[in-house]
Amino acid sequence: MEKETKRELPEAFVEKMEKLLGSDAEAFFKSYDAERKFGLRVNPLKQKSGEMPEEGEPLGDYLKGLAKVPWAEEGFYYEADMRPGRHPFHEAGAYYIQEPSAMSVAEALSPKPGEQILDLCAAPGGKSTHLAGKMGGHGLLVCNEIHPARAKILSQNIERLGVKNAVVTNMDPFRLAPAFPEFFDGIVVDAPCSGEGMFRKDENARNEWSPDHVKQCAGLQDGILDCAAAMLKDGGRIAYSTCTFSPEENEQSIARFLERHPEFSVVQPELVKYFSGGHPEWADGDEELKKTVRIWPHLADGEGHFLALLVKGERSWDAVESTVNADEKKNSKKGGRKNGRAKEDAALTEAVAAFRTFEKENLKDTEHLENGKKFLMFGENLYLVPEVMPDLKGLKVLRPGLHLGSAKKDRFEPSHALALALKKSDVRQSVEVGSEDLALRYLRGETLRAEDFENREIPVKGWVLVTTGGMSLGFAKAAGGMLKNHYPKGLRIQGG
Numbered sequence: 001m002e003k004e005t006k007r008e009l010p011e012a013f014v015e016k017m018e019k020l021l022g023s024d025a026e027a028f029f030k031s032y033d034a035e036r037k038f039g040l041r042v043n044p045l046k047q048k049s050g051e052m053p054e055e056g057e058p059l060g061d062y063l064k065g066l067a068k069v070p071w072a073e074e075g076f077y078y079e080a081d082m083r084p085g086r087h088p089f090h091e092a093g094a095y096y097i098q099e100p101s102a103m104s105v106a107e108a109l110s111p112k113p114g115e116q117i118l119d120l121c122a123a124p125g126g127k128s129t130h131l132a133g134k135m136g137g138h139g140l141l142v143c144n145e146i147h148p149a150r151a152k153i154l155s156q157n158i159e160r161l162g163v164k165n166a167v168v169t170n171m172d173p174f175r176l177a178p179a180f181p182e183f184f185d186g187i188v189v190d191a192p193c194s195g196e197g198m199f200r201k202d203e204n205a206r207n208e209w210s211p212d213h214v215k216q217c218a219g220l221q222d223g224i225l226d227c228a229a230a231m232l233k234d235g236g237r238i239a240y241s242t243c244t245f246s247p248e249e250n251e252q253s254i255a256r257f258l259e260r261h262p263e264f265s266v267v268q269p270e271l272v273k274y275f276s277g278g279h280p281e282w283a284d285g286d287e288e289l290k291k292t293v294r295i296w297p298h299l300a301d302g303e304g305h306f307l308a309l310l311v312k313g314e315r316s317w318d319a320v321e322s323t324v325n326a327d328e329k330k331n332s333k334k335g336g337r338k339n340g341r342a343k344e345d346a347a348l349t350e351a352v353a354a355f356r357t358f359e360k361e362n363l364k365d366t367e368h369l370e371n372g373k374k375f376l377m378f379g380e381n382l383y384l385v386p387e388v389m390p391d392l393k394g395l396k397v398l399r400p401g402l403h404l405g406s407a408k409k410d411r412f413e414p415s416h417a418l419a420l421a422l423k424k425s426d427v428r429q430s431v432e433v434g435s436e437d438l439a440l441r442y443l444r445g446e447t448l449r450a451e452d453f454e455n456r457e458i459p460v461k462g463w464v465l466v467t468t469g470g471m472s473l474g475f476a477k478a479a480g481g482m483l484k485n486h487y488p489k490g491l492r493i494q495g496g
């Protein structure tokens with residue numbers, strides 16, 4: 001069996017790993033015959049006040065019995081036949097499906113509400129949505145992706161998970177860096193890599209692998225890390241990660257980085273206790289590299305990963321943590337609602353007025369939406385953007401913040417992003433599509449009627465938040481005894 005596995009792997013890869021791992025190689029290759037581990041991460045932004053759903057609540061019941069991923073606060077393992085990606089809870093952003101080892105990265109960076117955080121290679125959004133959950137809607141999260149099509153998917157995932165404080169950009173890191181000199185408190189560099197850790201999960205990764213590809217990736221990673229270094233404040237931290245085993249892209253990437261940037265040091269994240277340390281002997285022998293993290297598929301319940309936490313400047317990690325906590329307090333004091341934003345632009349004033357009317361008629365409390373944020377017009381659309389937002393001129397921006405909607409002639413059309421960022425308690429009118437069947441009918445774009453609901457009642461008029469398990473799925477508009485479906489056409493589920 002073991003021989004079969006090895007035969008399916010690139011020969012040069014097998015030889016290299018045998019040399020690196022010595023007597024551990026057998027267990028390593030055997031792990032390729034084991035079942036893949038599937039993971040999902042509960043989205044705290046969609047829970048009542050950030051806490052985990054409990055039994056007795058629809059999501060809590062759905063997840064009942066799932067084993068916890070030990071190193072991720074909201075991570076769970078699930079069996080393949082559960083198919084959580086097909087459940088309406090997925091469309092409600094109740095969770096993000098994420099490989100368990102990948103959950104270690106945002107845990108290691110540990111962003112705090114109020115910080116300025118960048119996810120530099122962000123699509124499809126696993127780390128970004130994890131970071132967003134930890135930030136709780138406060139501070140600024142810039143999610144960047146170089147490839148336009150992937151950036152679009154990233155933007156959709158940011159929307160689905162109800163993230164309120166994210167800016168999504170589609171930039172080459174080299175072009176992004178000049179816009180944010182020494183700006184961020186924390187940066188995730190989940191680098192493009194040769195993907196050796198995904199061989200079990202993804203056949204393409206196996207077919208694309210070659211020693212030359214490893215070298216190319218290592219070169220790419222050096223450039224991306226330099227961009228991250230330039231965008232980081234003194235005292236800030238970078239979480240660098242790959243899903244590959246090759247030392248050239250891991251310990252050696254970090255060794256080369258430390259050589260170019262002596263102002264950085266490596267910090268050992270606490271979660272190393274679940275994994276293994278890095279191998280200085282696979283790079284330049286610098287003992288600091290022991291503080292990097294190796295996730296081995298034969299030693300942990302997850303795919304192969306590498307992680308390094310790097311801190312910029314002279315200060316110790318303790319000093320960095322206390323600054324973060326002080327900033328957090330400062331930012332939470334700032335809070336408060338700021339009406340009548342000082343933007344002279346007539347279109348903006350008009351759009352804000354239209355939103356205020358919509359708000360008065362349909363919402364109860366938007367304090368958590370607006371807290372410390374300001375309004376911005378982007379094309380015809382009205383956004384709420386984080387207060388610390390820098391000038392985005394010259395950047396390709398897909399989403400400059402939370403999309404509220406657009407002001408039409410005599411009305412305000414709320415966006416799908418707004419629906420997903422709202423809680424049931426924020427709105428005057430909502431309906432619960434309790435059964436999976438009814439939720440799927442809504443997701444297909446069907447018009448719903450009173451007789452579809454157990455109590456045979458629906459609101460008479462106005463915007464209605466459609467919820468499943470208490471979590472928002474989208475908007476509908478009540479009129480003439482029906483709920484007109486406003487689930488975006490492009491997202492509708494096809495077929496039965």
Ligand SMILES: C[S@@+](CC[C@H](N)C(=O)[O-])C[C@H]1O[C@@H](n2cnc3c(N)ncnc32)[C@H](O)[C@@H]1O
Nearest residue numbers: 121122123124125126127146147150190191192
């Ligand atoms: C490992 S994936 C990121 C996964 C993502 N962080 C997540 O958790 O969902 C690496 C990303 O880097 C992007 N990438 C490829 N070449 C790049 C480059 N030259 N500079 C920056 N990013 C690049 C890829 O498009 C890909 O989305």
